[in-house]
Amino acid sequence: MTMFRGLYMTARVVHGIHVSSRFIHKHTRFFTLGLRNISTGRPVQNYFFKDLENQFKAFREKTAEAMPSSDWTPFEINRSLPPERADIVIVGGGVMGWSIAYWLKQKEKIREGVRVLVVERDPTYSQASTVLSAGGIRQQFSLPENIVLSIASADFMRNINKHLSVLNEDPVDLQFNHSGYLFLASENVAQIMEENYKTQRYVGAKVALLSPTQLKEKFPWINTDGIVLASYGLENEGWFDPWTLLNAFRRKAISMGVYQCFGEVTGFKYTTNSMNTAEGNKLDFQRIKYANVQMPNSLEYQPVECAIVVNAAGAFSGKVAEMMGIGLGLKDTIAGVPLPVEPRKRFVYVVHCPDGPGLETPFLIDYSGVYFRREGLGGNYIAGMSPEEEEPDTSNLEVDHQFFQEKVWPRLAHRVPAFENLKVKSAWAGFYDYNTFDQNGIVGNHPLVNNMFFATGFSGHGLQHSPAVGRAIAELILDGGFQTLDLSAFSFQRIITQEPMLEKNIV
Amino acid sequence: MLKILIPTFMLFPTIWLVPGKWLWTATTAHSLVVASASLSWFKWCSETGWVAPNLYLALDPLSFPLAVLACWLVPLMIIASQNHVAHEPLTRQRTYISLLVSLQVFLILAFSAMDILTFYVMFEATLIPTLIIITRWGSQTERLSAGTYFMFYTLLGSLPLLVALLYLLNDTGTLSMHTLQYIQMTNPDTLGTMLWWVACLLAFLVKMPLYGVHLWLPKAHVEAPVAGSMVLAAVLLKLGGYGMMRMMVVLGPLTKEMAYPFIILALWGIIMTGSICLRQTDLKSLIAYSSVSHMGLVASGILIQTPWGFTGAIILMVAHGLASSALFCLANTSYERTHSRTMLLTRGLQMILPLMAAWWFLANLANLALPPLPNLMGELMIIVSVFNWSSWTILLTGLGTLITASYSLHLFLTTQRGPTPQHFISMDPSHTREHLLMALHLIPLLLLVLKPELMWGWCF
Numbered sequence: 001m002t003m004f005r006g007l008y009m010t011a012r013v014v015h016g017i018h019v020s021s022r023f024i025h026k027h028t029r030f031f032t033l034g035l036r037n038i039s040t041g042r043p044v045q046n047y048f049f050k051d052l053e054n055q056f057k058a059f060r061e062k063t064a065e066a067m068p069s070s071d072w073t074p075f076e077i078n079r080s081l082p083p084e085r086a087d088i089v090i091v092g093g094g095v096m097g098w099s100i101a102y103w104l105k106q107k108e109k110i111r112e113g114v115r116v117l118v119v120e121r122d123p124t125y126s127q128a129s130t131v132l133s134a135g136g137i138r139q140q141f142s143l144p145e146n147i148v149l150s151i152a153s154a155d156f157m158r159n160i161n162k163h164l165s166v167l168n169e170d171p172v173d174l175q176f177n178h179s180g181y182l183f184l185a186s187e188n189v190a191q192i193m194e195e196n197y198k199t200q201r202y203v204g205a206k207v208a209l210l211s212p213t214q215l216k217e218k219f220p221w222i223n224t225d226g227i228v229l230a231s232y233g234l235e236n237e238g239w240f241d242p243w244t245l246l247n248a249f250r251r252k253a254i255s256m257g258v259y260q261c262f263g264e265v266t267g268f269k270y271t272t273n274s275m276n277t278a279e280g281n282k283l284d285f286q287r288i289k290y291a292n293v294q295m296p297n298s299l300e301y302q303p304v305e306c307a308i309v310v311n312a313a314g315a316f317s318g319k320v321a322e323m324m325g326i327g328l329g330l331k332d333t334i335a336g337v338p339l340p341v342e343p344r345k346r347f348v349y350v351v352h353c354p355d356g357p358g359l360e361t362p363f364l365i366d367y368s369g370v371y372f373r374r375e376g377l378g379g380n381y382i383a384g385m386s387p388e389e390e391e392p393d394t395s396n397l398e399v400d401h402q403f404f405q406e407k408v409w410p411r412l413a414h415r416v417p418a419f420e421n422l423k424v425k426s427a428w429a430g431f432y433d434y435n436t437f438d439q440n441g442i443v444g445n446h447p448l449v450n451n452m453f454f455a456t457g458f459s460g461h462g463l464q465h466s467p468a469v470g471r472a473i474a475e476l477i478l479d480g481g482f483q484t485l486d487l488s489a490f491s492f493q494r495i496i497t498q499e500p501m502l503e504k505n506i507v
Numbered sequence: 508m509l510k511i512l513i514p515t516f517m518l519f520p521t522i523w524l525v526p527g528k529w530l531w532t533a534t535t536a537h538s539l540v541v542a543s544a545s546l547s548w549f550k551w552c553s554e555t556g557w558v559a560p561n562l563y564l565a566l567d568p569l570s571f572p573l574a575v576l577a578c579w580l581v582p583l584m585i586i587a588s589q590n591h592v593a594h595e596p597l598t599r600q601r602t603y604i605s606l607l608v609s610l611q612v613f614l615i616l617a618f619s620a621m622d623i624l625t626f627y628v629m630f631e632a633t634l635i636p637t638l639i640i641i642t643r644w645g646s647q648t649e650r651l652s653a654g655t656y657f658m659f660y661t662l663l664g665s666l667p668l669l670v671a672l673l674y675l676l677n678d679t680g681t682l683s684m685h686t687l688q689y690i691q692m693t694n695p696d697t698l699g700t701m702l703w704w705v706a707c708l709l710a711f712l713v714k715m716p717l718y719g720v721h722l723w724l725p726k727a728h729v730e731a732p733v734a735g736s737m738v739l740a741a742v743l744l745k746l747g748g749y750g751m752m753r754m755m756v757v758l759g760p761l762t763k764e765m766a767y768p769f770i771i772l773a774l775w776g777i778i779m780t781g782s783i784c785l786r787q788t789d790l791k792s793l794i795a796y797s798s799v800s801h802m803g804l805v806a807s808g809i810l811i812q813t814p815w816g817f818t819g820a821i822i823l824m825v826a827h828g829l830a831s832s833a834l835f836c837l838a839n840t841s842y843e844r845t846h847s848r849t850m851l852l853t854r855g856l857q858m859i860l861p862l863m864a865a866w867w868f869l870a871n872l873a874n875l876a877l878p879p880l881p882n883l884m885g886e887l888m889i890i891v892s893v894f895n896w897s898s899w900t901i902l903l904t905g906l907g908t909l910i911t912a913s914y915s916l917h918l919f920l921t922t923q924r925g926p927t928p929q930h931f932i933s934m935d936p937s938h939t940r941e942h943l944l945m946a947l948h949l950i951p952l953l954l955l956v957l958k959p960e961l962m963w964g965w966c967f
Contacts, residue, residue, distance in 0.1 A: 451930040
């Protein structure tokens with residue numbers, strides 16, 4: 001019965017074609033019997049064409065692979081090796097290195113104008129200063145150059161999506177908390193703070209001086225004991241996420257065609273030109289021809305032919321400079337002046353205090369050297385202190401909890417009574433690329449090694465200056481000189497002539 | 508002929524038996540002697556129409572300028588390579604110079620071949636040393652792809668040429684150029700003959716290169732070491748032009764219709780490759796594309812088949828050979844100092860190397876066809892003869908001249924003028940060897956202004 005209905009239905013459907021009904025009725029009978037497929041297997045004919053299709057497809061794919069424009073080669077090439085030739089090799093893939101790479105690509109006027117290679121030793125960034133940083137940015141420096149750098153970098157970071165956004169990708173969110181820095185001064189440093197305030201205002205930073213009573217009004221949780229003057233940054237100061245900035249620079253730079261290589265620069269091949277000065281002293285000018293990049297966990301290395309090398313290796317820049325013999329010459333010569341950058345270990349402790357200062361907390365820096373800032377919205381704070389007498393051992397990144405118990409906590413609790421009951425949640429240690437000479441960055445090329453540029457030695461304020469310094473180095477390389485900001489005060493000359501540019505506000 | 512060929516062959520024992528510290532001096536001196544001896548070919552006896560004729564090899568006014576150019580270039584190549592090859596093991600240095608000399612041998616035999624099949628064999632034979640030089644002494648991974656492109660583009664054109672030549676041999680019984688001038692083409696209207704016409708010319712058009720099949724040239728030039736680039740630009744491209752001119756004799760009346768698309772392609776190529784030059788970031792790549800541009804003009808001049816066209820083509824070939832080779836040598840001087848071919852990083856050199864800036868200026872002026880240099884003479888003759896063929900081509904050739912001038916000036920201004928980068932504090936001053944090299948390129952060019960009849964071919 002149902003079968004008959006089914007037949008009838010099928011017949012009515014077939015009747016939709018314009019043929020006389022009677023004729024089609026008879027016809028459809030046979031047809032529907034044929035349309036009703038009784039066999040469960042597929043007919044053999046379909047297999048043949050499908051196989052042929054598949055074979056053609058495989059053949060096409062194979063020939064496409066062997067076409068000249070594709071990647072396939074008969075020789076096995078190790079893809080993680082850097083290219084054999086790059087115009088500019090940036091040693092160090094921290095925020096400074098990637099900022100320089102981004103600005104170099106930004107400034108080339110023609111696509112693929114320069115080939116930039118960033119060489120980073122550690123893809124996990126386990127020892128990199130960038131990501132272990134507290135991430136603060138401030139304009140409260142004593143040197144006008146530093147203030148100008150911070151203002152320029154803050155401007156970059158506030159408009160970061162105008163610079164670093166990539167098409168079809170998420171916009172960059174730096175989590176820039178504009179909470180400002182609060183420096184506290186005791187009797188003997190209040191004078192310096194006032195002079196700094198004048199310099200900062202002159203250069204254009206928006207800073208305010210507060211008396212102890214004003215301080216107590218604004219931040220009631222502070223114990224103003226011993227404080228004579230406080231300096232509070234009103235704009236462009238605060239903290240942000242260093243990982244986000246690093247990844248934003250990296251993503252944008254790679255989208256613009258910067259090559260990235262995970263390897264370690266272990267040496268350079270260079271040529272030397274010996275010349276005599278007017279007084280008859282001998283000077284050896286060196287020119288780097290190749291940078292040897294060694295692959296991780298392997299003996300394989302690739303000599304990368306390069307025109308310029310930028311030393312942005314942060315805490316380890318001293319070692320990279322030694323590979324060129326900077327500092328290994330005779331004592332009273334230019335070649336004997338080493339790059340005075342060495343790693344210094346600093347600790348950061350994450351503490352939880354439920355009755356703590358709250359959301360209004362600025363990045364507070366006490367005259368005793370201890371500092372803290374709010375971290376997130378759950379009552380966590382980050383605290384630390386620069387060690388005064390003894391520098392911790394830099395062979396590892398182990399945290400010294402005794403330091404917190406003995407040095408940091410008492411001073412913290414003295415300044416902010418609520419911190420007497422806090423709990424240390426976690427802690428980490430990171431390296432400053434510490435410039436032992438004058439704790440300020442070294443930017444520019446070395447007088448004897450013609451094509452090595454430095455962008456290192458920022459001693460704790462490198463992250464906040466990275467956008468502006470990156471632009472300055474790119475201008476130095478591509479335009480022949482500084483254009484927007486003149487950082488010639490940070491050149492290596494001052495190290496040779498032993499004229500320090502001392503920054504009085506080093507945290 | 509033998510008094511040039513045998514000393515050239517004897518260069519091989521010189522290379523391999525001379526003690527190591529005399530290698531470069533001896534080979535340079537020997538090849539300079541051979542080059543000066545080759546100048547004797549300029550004495551043209553117009554009775555027979557051929558210089559130094561024997562049964563198998565002879566030179567005529569078309570081929571002896573090119574043969575002299577080939578001989579002249581070998582000492583220049585050896586001088587240019589001295590610096591960058593000097594750090595290698597001695598055997599490798601000897602091999603390198605042997606490859607250059609073997610190229611010279613094949614080239615002299617090619618230009619003086621009287622039998623077209625001999626010419627074909629020598630034409631193919633020049634590919635092998637060039638391929639070895641590009642892939643073994645080039646500096647980057649891309650050189651393998653460059654070698655592949657170079658090899659297979661040329662072979663793609665020359666297999667049909669072989670078939671066409673064998674067919675011609677079968678048809679006429681001889682391939683000697685003495686007799687082929689009297690051959691009539693039998694049936695010019697059939698498709699088969701038209702295909703045969705294309706097959707005859709395709710190899711040479713690829714070698715010139717014509718615009719559509721020019722992709723191998725920038726790759727090969729950029730990846731080759733300086734001597735490879737010099738010989739490629741100066742002489743190997745001219746093999747294509749010379750081959751075309753020889754084949755025109757047998758291609759008969761068919762060329763009048765069949766050449767149409769190739770002339771247009773060549774003229775269009777001048778403008779296209781000239782525009783590409785304006786956007787180049789790599790120094791050698793810019794010079795390579797400018798070679799394509801000039802050779803487009805030569806190709807159209809040859810395909811027009813008028814006396815002025817041919818004369819212009821020969822003059823432009825010789826002049827372009829010297830000028831382009833000079834530019835590659837200059838690019839190499841800059842590359843040896845900064846290890847970068849990127850134009851953004853090798854700027855403002857006039858402040859540091861002012862004498863080299865003077866050579867840059869001269870070479871760029873030669874490239875943009877400044878009067879009274881022979882580059883202009885050749886270009887003008889070709890432009891006039893092409894205009895005679897069709898008035899509309901003046902748009903293409905005029906625009907092409909304008910673009911040539913602009914990219915030559917762009918090249919000069921970018922590399923020489925402008926702010927000097929910071930990292931050029933101490934660079935090697937210009938070596939005497941480099942000055943010698945440039946002088947040996949540009950002095951013949953200037954001398955040719957005074958007696959251009961040497962290059963004019965049969966037509967004057």
